[in-house]
Amino acid sequence: MKTSEHSFWPFTPKVSIITAVIVLLALLLITGLLRTYSGWPADSSGNTVLIGIFIVSLLPIVLAILNVVIERGGTIGYGDLKIDFSKIEQLSNSGFAVPANIGVRGQYVADSGTSNILETLRAATSSGVALIDLEDGHAWWETRLLVLLAGADRLKKPDKIVFTATIEAKQQIYLGWARPGDLLEQLLKEDPRYLKSFYAARAAAAQWALLGPLELIPPYSYYIMPPPPPWMQGALALNHSWMAFSTSTGLPNELLSEQLLQHELGETIENKGEAKHINIVHLDEVFSPVLIKKQIDKNWGNQEQTNALFAAEEPFIAITENAKYSAIVSTQSLYNEVLRGMMDNKK
Template sequence: MPALTLSRGVADWPEQGYDGWVLLGMVTLSLLPVIRLFLQTLNAGSIEVAGVSLSFAAASESAAEAVRTATLTENLDTPEDMPLERTSLRSILRALRRAHDSEVTVVDLRQGQTWWETRLFILIAGAARRDRTQAIAFVGERNGTPGTFLGWAPPSRLLAAHLRSDPLLSAAHERARAKTAAWQLGQPLPNPHASVTPSVMLPWGTNQSLPPVENQTPDPAFAFELYLQQNLDRPSPESGRLVTIQRLRELYEVFLVTDSIDAQTPDDAWAEVVLTASPRRFFAVTKAGKFKALIPRDALVAALVTRLVRAEDSPS
């Protein structure tokens, strides 16, 4: 606090509204050596505090619970044998809403017969545009084992790879961006009936409506995805392509992070993963090859410290 007071008196920085963030940063920096020492101690062998054994595996479960994760399984509530090209856009919008509020979205490719490539493209493009979902993980059936971890990557990198893979998708993406920008410039027109498709008056005097959705009023919050879907519904050589594990690799292999750590790995190996300097925020946790969670490194450290504090505060 004296340093903060001196800084404000001399340089008029930081402003009052930023005090909380500055103090949080100062506290975090001051704790880094302590946290690192704690991890190095655990790396040398498991420790006990107040009779409570601390382990990375247990802390990882707490960290996973703190991460908002949307798992898109069961083919978005449609029958298992029905590929997504035969479903309505309502299923995709449900998926987008779930992904919109999550940090991690898990896409289950299953046997490679359920995800249409253009629908996956909509999901990834929407996630990249909104920047709310920080990671997309892929699982699927491999060697008869469902839920096998296939890799993860940030939506922005997946989108860049997908745009480079197909000029038709890239053109559809640009048209959707232009349509959405025009929509956002327009003035809403009166809509006395909830069932009427929302429309706007553009500055140059023409009207523009959102693409229709079967038995549902289009949601303006997903205007970009709706316009992208409208463009992708046009016949193209890629319109019927399903996303298999092989196709996933063709699209994203350069960017997919495929390394993981098994939940039953000894603590010394866990500590090595956390202590290793890496620009990747997340790491995948598996069990016998099956995906369990995508966990931020800082969340795991926080879970370890929380368990340590609780162990010290518990009565002996």
């Protein structure tokens, strides 16, 4: 029988039996040496230890059997493995739906206009999952996605980006998900101006970060922006000091790097009408190496659902309903619910 690429136990039955025997002999030898030199285990617990050794040694054979059962679409226990979606919904995360183009749809944004996207960025980077709906392919520019990914990668949140689109009049059809850092790496390759603006923004923000919070200077009731220090370099840092701090709190702008990045992209690309839209085809062209498309649909048959679950190698998998995105959930949570259902059936 050909071994599946996603097998629980990728070895033949013969190897499984040999492995079980080797494990049994090795554990017996180790137990004998421990008993000789340390007196453990005691006579009273000897039988329990031997039973435990025997059970552990059978693990390779159990995994091999489980693998065969799953690949053949068989059943385990008293019935098919089942995913209880009513319970899974409590463990899932649908995510924060980021407004198209970070809230400024189809408009060039630079300089003072960058403040308009900050609240959306703050909301997006406070969630564990960001939902990007490409709609009909005209909702998002690459430049705006780059700003979002840059912030998510730097702040490590959200740690999952989910893409959906409108296909044949059906909205929010699931396209795939990926880590922001992986997406950012791919997108920076698309245009040398992306890479230049990205590093220029981070360098400028890093210089302002060295100053720390502002001091309140009486008799003022608000914080006054200091002039750029003499050691500061670069037009991006020198000309946009007003972005660096909040005059109401005196604290640094935690999204300064992304605000400066949006300014640069707005000036060098968006203002020239060169921003590229992201549609389904372009999404796949840019992100196919990192985009995870596996899903479990609520309307699939029981066998197809469980096959998809056990074929998943990633720590998270999308849940859909008639291909429409519903949520994303950890595969471990799904495993736990399946096993809990098996135990309930045995009662």
